[in-house]
Amino acid sequence: MSQFQKKVELVRSEVIARDVVRLTLNAPEIAAAALPGQFVMIQIAPGKDPLLRRPFSIHQTSSEGTLQILFKVVGRGTELLAHAKVGEQLSLIGPLGKGFVLGEPGNACLVGGGMGIAPMLFLASRFQQLAKQGSAPKVILGARNRDELAPLIGDFKNLGLEVLAATDDGSLGHHGLVTDVLKKINLSPDFTVYSCGPRPMMAAIHHLCLKENIRCQVSVETVMACGMGACLGCAVPLKAGGYAHACSDGPVFEAGELLWSL
Ligand SMILES: Cc1cc2nc3c(=O)[nH]c(=O)nc-3n(C[C@H](O)[C@H](O)[C@H](O)COP(=O)(O)OP(=O)(O)OC[C@H]3O[C@@H](n4cnc5c(N)ncnc54)[C@H](O)[C@@H]3O)c2cc1C
Ligand code: FES
CATH class of the missing domain: 2.40.30.10 (Translation factors)
Structure with missing residues (x-):
């Protein structure tokens, strides 16, 4: 690489x-x-x-x-x-770092919360390049309010994607959490959810996907000093025990590999 x-x-x-x-x-x-x-x-x-x-x-x-x-x-x-x-x-x-593992565009659901929306635009445009007619990924974006979310939604719309929005104050889209929207759209198990955002949001998405038997990849944001696997400053606990480096083993992980209770 x-x-x-x-x-x-x-x-x-x-x-x-x-x-x-x-x-x-x-x-x-x-x-x-x-x-x-x-x-x-x-x-x-x-x-x-x-x-x-x-x-x-x-x-x-x-x-x-x-x-x-x-x-x-x-x-x-x-x-x-x-x-x-x-x-x-x-x-x-x-x-x-290691990025998302891309599956079928039509079986992808991208969920970004707050500044976790940042990597989702690049992912969405790569999916759009790969997509055949009628197989666009689903996109769910959440933020505190319309002011923060509306300009970012515009970028996804420019790619030809529909966006389901959620805001904490209800000023745009669903009044509440992106997970409420994810629950409502009832994904089938052949979907993969790609997510980035605050840890509680990703934990909730992981648990929802686990219940529905849906693959879930998350991008985690830890504090980082070197960004290259040299300082051990970005340890994330693993379900199997031990730690991974968010910078070199991630930042994208299969959600099921991580320990979410900490
Ligand atoms: C792989 C990766 C990708 C990231 N991508 C983005 C992005 O696209 N957009 C974005 O806005 N931010 C992103 N971040 C977070 C960003 O790196 C921090 O917000 C930034 O380093 C803060 O620097 P600062 O000097 O302004 O704040 P500091 O003075 O260093 O810290 C201010 C506050 O933010 C907290 N903080 C610092 N880094 C992080 C972090 N990584 N996660 C949570 N809290 C933190 C500190 O604990 C402190 O409370 C990413 C982090 C990682 C690890
Ligand atoms: S930030 Fe130094 S090892 Fe990951």
Whole structure:
């Protein structure tokens, strides 16, 4: 698997919603090698503050060689990144980790919650490239409110996909959780659910899929220091005992391999 460390140019910065930013970077080698579910480690600033790179899912790539990330401002690193200027060079390492294992597009159901929607767009566009007529994946997206969700839904619609929406405040789509929507659509066991979002959401999806005998892959987000299997900082407990590294064994896992009670 090819990985690169590259200085890449920031070509676009968009504020999608309050504290939610999308960056478009000119990163042809990384974009060409990337698979849905993989991530990049970004050096936030040229100096030592913050010292550690930050991990971000690959949100979308283009045949022109651009790569996008979508993130929420939650601390110093993301705050600085949100203020990066177009034309600035950022150091990226990637693509990293193991991505989703793609099955039949028509038997795929993508469920993204909050910033877990980020890797779902790349996955959806890869499924659309593979899809035959009439075999589009199902997409369920959830967020706190319309302001956060509506702009992201637009990207999936641009791919020709229908989106089932859920919001915490009921301002768009179902008033409640993505799992309520997933329950309602009654998937058959030949489906695979692909999910990324807050851990309680993924735990609920895992348990639902387990009950219905549906395969489920999840992308987990742990705190990461190196992103390459060297620091042991990203351990995730396994059902069979022991730990896996989210950065090198994941971030995508079969949900049934993970221990969800911790
Ligand atoms: C594989 C992977 C992919 C990711 N993809 C995305 C993405 O596409 N979009 C996005 O918005 N975020 C994503 N994240 C999370 C993102 O890396 C963190 O939000 C970011 O590192 C925070 O940096 P900071 O310096 O702003 O915050 P910090 O100052 O480092 O932390 C601020 C707060 O956020 C918490 N935090 C930091 N990292 C994480 C994490 N990984 N999970 C949960 N809480 C965390 C800290 O504990 C602290 O409470 C991803 C994480 C991983 C591991
Ligand atoms: S982040 Fe260092 S081992 Fe995974």
